[in-house]
Amino acid sequence: MGVLGKPAELLEIESVLDDQVPVIRRFTGGGTVIVDHGTVFVTFICNKEAVPNLQPYPRPIMSWSSSLYGKVFQGIGDFHLRENDYVFGNHKFGGNAQSITKNRWIHHTSFLWDFNVQNMSYLKHPKRAPAYRSARSHLDFICRMKDYMPRSTFMDKTVEATETQFSLRPIQLEAIRTCLEAEFCPSSRFLTNEELEAAAVALQS
């Protein structure tokens, strides 16, 4: 869930609690996504000056990211940025979220590689939805990225597109963990059962 998300409005809380689905509130904006074993996350964390001529505001960053992914999906499935989502045609396959501070910004995308239809039933239809959704249900609104491109191709092409803007070097996750300062406390956190139950009760009253 995004930083603002109200669990009762976004989740079918009873099912989430019954099935013990972990709910994470992240520190960036944006909506709610189901994360499963196939989800691909791509995150850009940039200093303010990292991208020349880019103003550190939501729309320019969104536009920059879509031009990068435009290279990845060139000629495939009518890719574009539609409002704030990545779509093939008018079907969403990538959701975006950002956080912007004085000197730095983060833009991350959750790519819907595949989905289990049953899992989608944990999500409610959000109150605030993009206009192009046109009140479609989840299943009519989203599509699977795996139907458009092999996973390794997506990763290779994303690296290739990123290399047109930055110099890259691979790094292992363990190496990043050792770099983290001991005092760092992530603000992204799991919501507790108590919080979810309280949200369900508040909704009913």
Added chain:
Amino acid sequence: MALRMWASSTANALKISCSSKPNVSLAFSLSRCFSTVLDGLKYANSHEWVKHEGPVATIGITDHAQDHLGEVVFVELPEPGGSVSQGKGFGAVESVKATSDINSPISGEVVEVNSKLSETPGLINSSPYADGWMIKVKPSSPSELESLMGPKEYTKFCEEEDASH
């Protein structure tokens, strides 16, 4: 003449009254993108404004900032009694997909927070210098105001920023 009439109607829209402050002129300077910049305020390079009136300073984000951020759907503000430091974040505005920090132009103690923003965060977009004010602060180092930009300097700053992007 036309500019004065436009300025007057914009002042009404922004609900700025100058009747009690004859020394605050309502001259508007226009940036390339027609963002409004007001006289009588000081500006930070992170696009917040501060209006110092006696023991209290009012802080908000500029028209340039609200225009670039897009529709504000939520504002996170500190509690009264908390403190703010010049150049450090004190809250955030949320637009649809992004959360963006707001930084304080001055240091001091938060004495009042605009409670209207919880119900109507869009005031930041429609009235960034008046109804969209965010916090009132008792400045701890009034000399910090001197390090901020005046309206002409800030207008130029915005023009240069927009031109280089």
